[in-house]
Amino acid sequence: MTLWFPLLLPLLGAFLVLGFKNPRAAVRVALGIGIAEVLLLGNCAWKLRSAGVLQQGRYLRADGLTLFFLINLGLIFAVVLAYSVGYLRHIPKGRFSSPRWFYALVFLFLFTMVAAYLSANLGMLWIAIEATTLASALLVGFYNTKGAVEAGWKYLIVCTVGIAFALFGTIAFYLAAVRGGVPAEMALDWATLMTAAPGMTAARELLKLAFVFAAVGYGTKIGLVPMHSWLPDAHAEAPAPISALLSAVLLNCAMYALLRLDAITSHAIGGNFSHTLLLSFGGLSLLASAFLMIVQRDLKRLLAYSSIEHMGIVALGVGLGGPLGLFGALLHAFNHSLAKTLLFFTTGSVRETFGTLRMDRIRGMGRALPSTSAVLVVGGLAVAGLPPFGLFVSEFAILMSAFTQSHYLLALLMLAAISIAFGALLYHFQRMLSGEPPGSPASANRPRPLAFEIAAVSICGVCLLILGLHVPAVFISVLHGAMAVLQ
């Protein structure tokens, strides 16, 4: 039961929230359900920590890897929920802004992601990931402006086509399993596939075909270049808390799926094929996004390309494999979700004060919005991978594993791309923060940040700092648990 409750609560919550017409009541109910969900996730994580693997029925299973990603999901969801309570005030009246629908869709989105993490077999995993696309497409188009509708449509079409390829990949895995002698109804179950993987070397070509389709499919959801085109539009047009959720958790969820499939292929036919593929996609994303960040004009698009860059780094980490590579990749996914959430929170008040997110029209933010600028600076330093924050540690780990396996060219490419991305971020943030704010300083009537917003932002900041200075022993054991599952 510890798995079913955290799964079903968001589904029920979604329909429950729909029932409350009055916005204040809807927000309160949503908060209640949110807290309950976080507690359930915490309890499930606690039991999982002690039990190692939890299996309920044929379709729900949770192991070390799920534990790590559930913690990531729970933490980010709690922070985003806390922030969104205050955020809905920012939405100008004209927009489609009923909190009821907002929270319903958010809980639906949460339900699909928890389903993805807890699903035992690859088919269920695929269905859950497809469902995340559907749930988040409406959220992307929430504002119903021209840009939001266009972004939503592109997001829906491109991701659905991508997921269709992933379906073909899953089917090919199923075929390879069946050919490898696994009984038909268990042929999609991840655990059985892992144990049977060494036996499947006969279907080498089919497994390579399966991984190619899965990589392109789930790669679209992760936003790896050249399948990334939907990501900047979707993250730029979605409301701030939603782009935070998309950037921080949805990309990790797709990466989780790819991790599962990469584990099977590398066990069956050895890692070099799948890892070369991941390295090439990761390197391409890292380089292309670093260059694209230089010429961005909109703040949220800049942050979206930065997400592509960091997902490229995570893909590099997974592609390099080994104790250091995987440790760096997982830690980097976690750190990136925290830092990106922090940055997306600032876009809300920036849009409200300056009326736009076009960076060449934002001047003197340091004086107009001192607290938001502080958050922007902390987030910017973290995303640029500078020392006091966690991303420096994980990038260092990935670089160490790259050099240990003497991938010199790849490592130097990564260092160059990180420097270019740092230059782009520095150039844009400096232009926004310095100088005199245009027009009348609207600081007088700016609504004071709510306690929730301050709490959300400080949780992210403190976690980033802790992970930068000292990765707690508990967290390291969770990471090693997750790596053990994949090894």
Added chain:
Amino acid sequence: MGLVEFAAAKTLASSAVFLFITVLLIAAATRTSTCIVLFAAQCAVITMQVVAMAYLHRSGEALVVAAMVLLVKVLAIPYALLRIRNRLNVPADISASTTAAQSVYIAAALILLAFAVVQPYARAFALDSEMLAVATALVLTGAFLMVSRKKALMQVIGLLVLENGIFLAALTTTFGMPLVIEMGIFFDLLMCVLLMGVFVFRIRDTFEHVDVSRLRRLRG
């Protein structure tokens, strides 16, 4: 080998040809409604195939799958699409970027390409190369439709054709996945089409047209 077995074997053999015809027709179609009808025909053929396979392999599960295909793909989705098209009251032509003749040639070329690509795999895994070729052809044509057609609804149909191709591939290679997974996939497909319908209406409300290639606001 009774009459029924003979009929089932024949339907399996001839269904590939019917599917090729529907592929070429969809490529040549100029109006959205004909495309929807052709898609429904395609699904009908696939249903026939599933029934035949169910009968040959005596598996009750396959029958349930056939029923679902009939319900979802032959009836529900085409009906929904037609209703959407009628309420859209926008010009019915599909304003493709390639003329009808060019589309047919491309579709034919894709079919030949599908055969070429499939041969090694079919031999390697002792699969029915013809059916696999059809599946790949469907996938490639679906992709081509999405890339070349400008109307939003046509992109949805392109996606559905692509989905059909993948479903067919699954069918021929593995004789059907576990039932729960199949049902999940169909449910997802249905939700996806509904959602696309919602978005098509939203595009028409905000842009006064449903020409996807003119959605160019978000760049760089």
Added chain:
Amino acid sequence: MTEVLFNSLLVALLAVPAVTLVSARWKKAASLPALLLLGALLAGALAAVLALGRGHHLSVDLSWLAPFPFLLAIDRLSAYFLLLICVVGAPVVLFSTAYVERHYKGPRRHWLWALLSLFLLSMVVVVTAATAFAFLFAWELMTLFSAALVLIDGDDGDWRRNIFIYLLMMHAGAAAVVGAFLVFLPHSTGLDFASLRAAAMVLPAGARTAIFLLGFIGFGTKAGIVPLHLWLPKAHPIAPSPVSALMSGVMLKTAVYGFVRLVFDLLGPGPVWWGYLVLVAGAVSGLLGVLYAISEHDLKRLLAYHSVENIGIIYLGLGAAMVFVAQHAPAWAMLALMGALLHSLNHALFKSLLFLGAGAIADATHTLDLEELGGLFQRMRVTGTVFLVACCSIVGLPLFNGFVSEWLTFRSFVAGANLAEVAPAIVLPLMAGVLALIGGLAAACFAKVYGVAFLGRPRSLEAAHACEVPWAMQTGMAVLAAACVVIGIAPGIVLRPLGGVVEQLIPGAALPEAALTVTRMIPWVAAVVVGVVLVVRLLPRISRVTPTWACGLPGLDSRMQYTSTAFSKPLRKVFSQVYKPDRTVEILPVDQPCFPKSIAYRSVRTTSFERSLYRPALDAIVAAANRLRRLQTGNIQVYLLYMFLALIAVLVYMRFA
């Protein structure tokens, strides 16, 4: 004992930000952060001296805290540079107690103290780090804190552009340093210096060259070697004076420390062309640094260019040492390395003194443009004398510390002649000529600076009404000046412990006696010169004040004096190839050139690394980004096409891989 002192240094530097918060609330404790900082630095200096003396290997293990092994160890080299940081840091902190009081109010002041202590802490950790992670962690933090300190002064207009260039180049340099340390990895068990040292034995030649080049570029960017020096004259002048003193005096030395640690300690002997590369870099940096400095009339930018010159001199010493090591002459290598390390300490002392002097001038006259100063010696006696000592030291005149290190470098160049191979036997002595030319140009430049700023007639009202700075600033500067003179006259104090440091870095030889002859020689010369000066000063000489001779014309005003641009004109004319000046002469009124009311002459240097090297590179990157941006066309059909092409490409790769 040293452990206690070193730990107290670390804890105190960490505590200062907290203390500033307390002092922000509780007015009485306003000077507490400064005192704590001063005490910490003195404790650090004591710890360094003890560690240097006994060569005792002290280490502090923080691996339980940090995600990767984080070890701080003080061997002789670290102790020497720790001493450098603390000895220069203390007077700068003393100076800034008064400076900060007069220039910064409210929150900016507390931010300045907190960031200053964290900046010092990061430099201490860089110098004492014994694992690559600790070194790189502190290395990047050092840049961030220095940038934050610069931001305290202002953040718009050219501040923003300069800080952008500074941070971008520092980050690129840091990336190269990360690369340098991590190339060891395939052959090394861990990332601590001990295992790196062991791995260096088994490194293939290609990896060694890669590590050397990455280290040279990485540390060269931070040190300010010529092609990579672009940030130095942009970042140092805009920082508050005590901060630019620390940046120029001490931060550049951490780069020298890093390079010495990587090349001499971790990598060990390499091919001779490494030495030649460092020699050429040093020579070019020295010459171009001083030539650019001569054409400057903004004092802080001039001093920044001089930092490039002095780093060039240090690299000349390092290059000579590397050539000697490659030619199996460890005795002379020790002499050259000793010259380079001593010049690092000397440069830290007199450069921070010069920047503090510039700060004092800015405090008194609110301007740093040499064209508006003049006659300050009359009005600021202590600052004048102290600045004179600093000028003499940087030029390398005998009774001051600059001379000792340049003498050691000269001596090693001359000793290069008795090397077996012909090439170094010619190159090294010729480098002595280059060093002499650099010395000559530096003498001309600082004669200009001191003559224009402190002597003659004040050229502006501010200069005329300048008054002496408060005592704290004076004592801060006086301590540094005293250190310069003491090392200048009795170099033995520093040379003996420095010998220990050098023996640790270049094993297998005793220090050549030539190094110690300088200690016996200079006191005698000092005695003769000071003796004669005192004797002559005692002679009874009556003096009478009469107006300066002006060829019989009635009045002589300040505009008739030579300005700094005029003083440097002959040299700029001779070295015009370096400047390619474009000169404009404006005679008003234009219609009657024969009866000019005003003639304005302006000469602008057209050669600049920024325009010829950095601007094209940046434009190329942005152009590539723009082309890439056009791929995101906005049309969904094109996006789908990208996906299908990607799928086909991967399928083709799978087919043939």
Added chain:
Amino acid sequence: MTFAIDLLQLLVIVGAAPLLSGVVGRIKARIQNRRGASIFRPYAELRKLFGKEDLVPPTASPLFRLCPVVLFAATLAAAAFIPALHASALLGNTGDFILLVYLLALARFFLILGAMDGGSSFGGMGASREALVSTLAEAPLLLGLVAVSIVAHSTSVTSIVRWAIGRHLFQLSPVHALAFVALALVAIAETGRVPVDNPTTHLELTMIHEAMVLEYSGPSLALIEWANAIKLNLMLALLIALFAPWGIASSASISALAVAAVAYVLKMAVLAISLAVLESSVAKLRMYRVPDLLGVACALSILAVAFTALRR
């Protein structure tokens, strides 16, 4: 005993300096068909100036009166390096030529500062030109000495001379020839003789050294003039010691010293006559032709250093 001889040697160099400039002045006058002043006129001039009072400009700082003293002291210390009569010098045994060059640089630095303090344009003009000439002269001076010291395998001035004494007349290598010409050119530039700067002129277009000391009078001017004379004597004595050391006493016996004294007077006379002839026959170079002259000196000294390695 040697200390006394070295001290005597220093006094000789310092004392005889004004005599040398007097002799050169007299020979130049003779060449120009003038009777010329007596060779002891510089001594009279120094005694006159020491008696006068020091005129100080109102804007000048205390540094104005300190600079001539430091100039004199540094030049004196430099003079203590040169073994004119006896193959050892007061500071020359331990000190080496690098310190000698930089002591001259110290003297020049303070002279420039003193000039700038006067507050008139002449001081600035002289200082800026002196900065140009001395900067360009320092490299060839040092490289010339480096070449000589490499051949003699030691940097101490006296040991170079002791090595040179051991070799008889015609064994001097091309290194010495090149170094001699370079050092001679540099000596002319350093001491401000005719081709570079005319010591007797007051025409602001051409004067370098005179412009700097225009403001000085009384004892300060005396110290500057004396220091300038010592510097001339010092440079010539250095040329003699390095390139024509025969006759310099290697042992401290009276007879050897007498021979050394006679040899020193003869060699100095030869140099004085050649200097006077050179000054009368050559016109002063334009200001921006001097760098070419010093460029030639620099090229020669680089060649000398290169030859030390090539002809090993």
